[in-house]
Amino acid sequence: MTTATADVESIDDGTLVRREPPPNRRNLLGNLVRYRWLFLLLLPGVLYFALFRFWPMYGAQIAFRNYIPFLGIEGSEWVGWEHFESFFSNPDFPRILGNTLILAALGLFIAFPLTIVLALLLNEVRLQILKRTVQTLVYIPHFLSWTVVVSLTGLLFAVGNGPLWTFINDALGSNTNFLADPDWFRPLILLQSVWKNTGWGTIIFLAALAGVDQEQYEAAIIDGAGRWQRVWHVTLPAIRSTIVVLLILQTGNVLDTGFEQIYLMSNALNRSVADVFDTYVYFTGIQQGAYSYSTAVGLAKAIVGLILIFGTNALAKRLKQPGIF
Amino acid sequence: MDRRTYQRFNTRAGRVFDGVNAVVLIAIGVVALLPFLYVLAGSFATELEITTRPFFLWPSEITTASYESILSSRVFVRAFVTTVIVTGVGTVIQLALTALMAYPLSKIDLPGRRTMMSLIVFCMVFSAGMIPTFLIVKELGLLNSYWALILPMAINPFSLIIIKNFFQELPKELEESARIDGANELRILRSIVAPLSKPVLATFGLFYAVGLWNDYMSPLLYLGDQDKWTLQMILRQVTASATLTADDMNSDVPPPAQGIKFAVVMVATIPVLLAYPFLQKHFAKGMLIGSVKG
Numbered sequence: 001m002t003t004a005t006a007d008v009e010s011i012d013d014g015t016l017v018r019r020e021p022p023p024n025r026r027n028l029l030g031n032l033v034r035y036r037w038l039f040l041l042l043l044p045g046v047l048y049f050a051l052f053r054f055w056p057m058y059g060a061q062i063a064f065r066n067y068i069p070f071l072g073i074e075g076s077e078w079v080g081w082e083h084f085e086s087f088f089s090n091p092d093f094p095r096i097l098g099n100t101l102i103l104a105a106l107g108l109f110i111a112f113p114l115t116i117v118l119a120l121l122l123n124e125v126r127l128q129i130l131k132r133t134v135q136t137l138v139y140i141p142h143f144l145s146w147t148v149v150v151s152l153t154g155l156l157f158a159v160g161n162g163p164l165w166t167f168i169n170d171a172l173g174s175n176t177n178f179l180a181d182p183d184w185f186r187p188l189i190l191l192q193s194v195w196k197n198t199g200w201g202t203i204i205f206l207a208a209l210a211g212v213d214q215e216q217y218e219a220a221i222i223d224g225a226g227r228w229q230r231v232w233h234v235t236l237p238a239i240r241s242t243i244v245v246l247l248i249l250q251t252g253n254v255l256d257t258g259f260e261q262i263y264l265m266s267n268a269l270n271r272s273v274a275d276v277f278d279t280y281v282y283f284t285g286i287q288q289g290a291y292s293y294s295t296a297v298g299l300a301k302a303i304v305g306l307i308l309i310f311g312t313n314a315l316a317k318r319l320k321q322p323g324i325f
Numbered sequence: 326m327d328r329r330t331y332q333r334f335n336t337r338a339g340r341v342f343d344g345v346n347a348v349v350l351i352a353i354g355v356v357a358l359l360p361f362l363y364v365l366a367g368s369f370a371t372e373l374e375i376t377t378r379p380f381f382l383w384p385s386e387i388t389t390a391s392y393e394s395i396l397s398s399r400v401f402v403r404a405f406v407t408t409v410i411v412t413g414v415g416t417v418i419q420l421a422l423t424a425l426m427a428y429p430l431s432k433i434d435l436p437g438r439r440t441m442m443s444l445i446v447f448c449m450v451f452s453a454g455m456i457p458t459f460l461i462v463k464e465l466g467l468l469n470s471y472w473a474l475i476l477p478m479a480i481n482p483f484s485l486i487i488i489k490n491f492f493q494e495l496p497k498e499l500e501e502s503a504r505i506d507g508a509n510e511l512r513i514l515r516s517i518v519a520p521l522s523k524p525v526l527a528t529f530g531l532f533y534a535v536g537l538w539n540d541y542m543s544p545l546l547y548l549g550d551q552d553k554w555t556l557q558m559i560l561r562q563v564t565a566s567a568t569l570t571a572d573d574m575n576s577d578v579p580p581p582a583q584g585i586k587f588a589v590v591m592v593a594t595i596p597v598l599l600a601y602p603f604l605q606k607h608f609a610k611g612m613l614i615g616s617v618k619g
């Protein structure tokens with residue numbers, strides 16, 4: 001998906017032969033007639049993007065107004081940065097930022113390396129049937145909904161009869177209700193994410209590894225490289241650019257914790273550690289009706305994400321790594 | 326790899342590593358499946374067994390009471406049927422909109438194409454967020470309508486770009502000859518491009534279907550009316566509080582409160598698992614078509 005973005009830019013660089021000479025772009029009417037069928041096919045999609053992607057971006061200006069539905073977007077009073085200021089000075093802000101960043105760090109430093117490790121382990125398997133079987137199994141959880149994953153967690157950790165509740169409490173000699181204990185919120189979120197997405201995440205690495213020239217391995221063997229050395233000197237360099245691209249994307253998404261998982265896992269007892277930007281926007285916006293305030297929170301988050309993704313991309317390019325743009 | 330090189334691979338340490346690696350990977354595969362197998366077993370177990378036995382993969386007494394209980398619930402059956410319809414209709418609409426837009430964008434001489442592609446890429450890295458989108462859906466009068474589950478997410482920009490790239494790489498000769506024969510673009514898309522793109526369209530159709538089936542956020546945001554709730558909403562309600570059957574069960578026997586949780590999870594999962602073999606057949610290929618350069 002990432003290089004697809006790069007591909008978008010590389011299309012007009014002459015790699016593809018043009019069907020016909022480029023038309024005169026100033027001739028608008030001529031173009032409309034000439035491309036009428038293509039424009040007609042384009043229409044529903046353009047309408048979709050206008051309605052559901054760009055109109056909300058226009059509507060996001062209510063972050064700078066005191067939006068009152070009755071008065072409409074333009075009719076509501078302009079208040080400038082007021083909502084942003086009240087969010088940043090709100091005691092909720094550092095807590096939410098901290099919760100979000102801790103969850104993102106767990107993803108970046110634990111879940112992400114685990115994905116690479118699993119991909120490397122799969123890559124070392126020479127028995128194709130074993131490789132395919134394991135792949136089939138580890139991809140499955142990706143397709144289950146967060147509702148199902150959270151429900152499974154609820155059943156596995158059910159107080160009194162859940163298998164994992166019994167097992168972990170026996171092992172620790174404790175009597176914890178994991179689902180209500182704030183100390184267990186983050187480990188459970190990490191556990192769910194790893195279970196659901198690690199297998200799926202290996203696809204992109206395995207694809208990159210499939211492109212590695214086998215002769216490189218043979219040459220390494222002839223040079224006396226052991227298994228570990230081959231992984232270190234051949235396999236890892238082969239997926240380095242993939243790792244960099246995914247790291248860029250993940251850094252850009254550092255404030256995106258995934259609404260559904262966190263919302264479904266949060267409850268009255270763990271809200272102190274469970275509140276993140278996405279759920280905070282929901283609680284303040286949808287449940288309390290503070291449309292302008294919650295829009296400001298969401299907008300601040302989206303803009304920081306945008307800056308992060310361009311920043312890490314520029315950094316990667318400076319470090320002579322392929323970026324995504 | 327030829328035999329000679331393979332033998333150099335095949336040292337004793339290499340074999341030990343292979344063995345350990347196989348064991349570890351099999352364990353990981355089992356872990357991926359185990360929670361699901363436990364719930365499958367639990368959904369056929371008696372209430373007593375679920376509440377007394379901490380872990381089992383085969384119930385000592387097999388019963389379908391939990392399934393009978395949820396299937397006799399009007400609320401549940403209605404939610405199931407609704408979700409099937411929304412998923413079916415939604416998949417067709419979303420895939421059609423995506424493919425229709427991907428086709429013109431795959432024509433490199435289309436005026437305005439670069440601008441449109443930039444705007445689409447922009448939508449991948451920036452979105453207005455939950456509340457402005459909610460307000461637009463409200464403005465359009467789609468609250469409490471099933472269209473709110475389908476339309477706001479009709480075109481996924483990633484899928485759009487991958488399908489576009491796929492169209493772009495199809496051999497041009499067939500299109501050319503059809504064009505010379507006087508076929509218009511709509512016809513070329515329908516009778517040449519679409520048939521050639523079946524695997525990629527099937528893949529993204531299934532992705533859309535799984536997304537619609539699994540969606541929790543849209544019904545949470547847009548369906549305030551409890552009578553319209555979809556399966557994922559009911560699943561959440563049942564597993565969080567076990568209140569599904571309290572008010573609409575006809576029987577005098579109390580419903581198996583734990584058992585129905587297991588059964589509802591299974592019913593919400595099984596359609597996805599049925600689609601999985603088809604998904605798996607194509608997704609690796611479908612996902613990579615757009616991302617591999619060249």
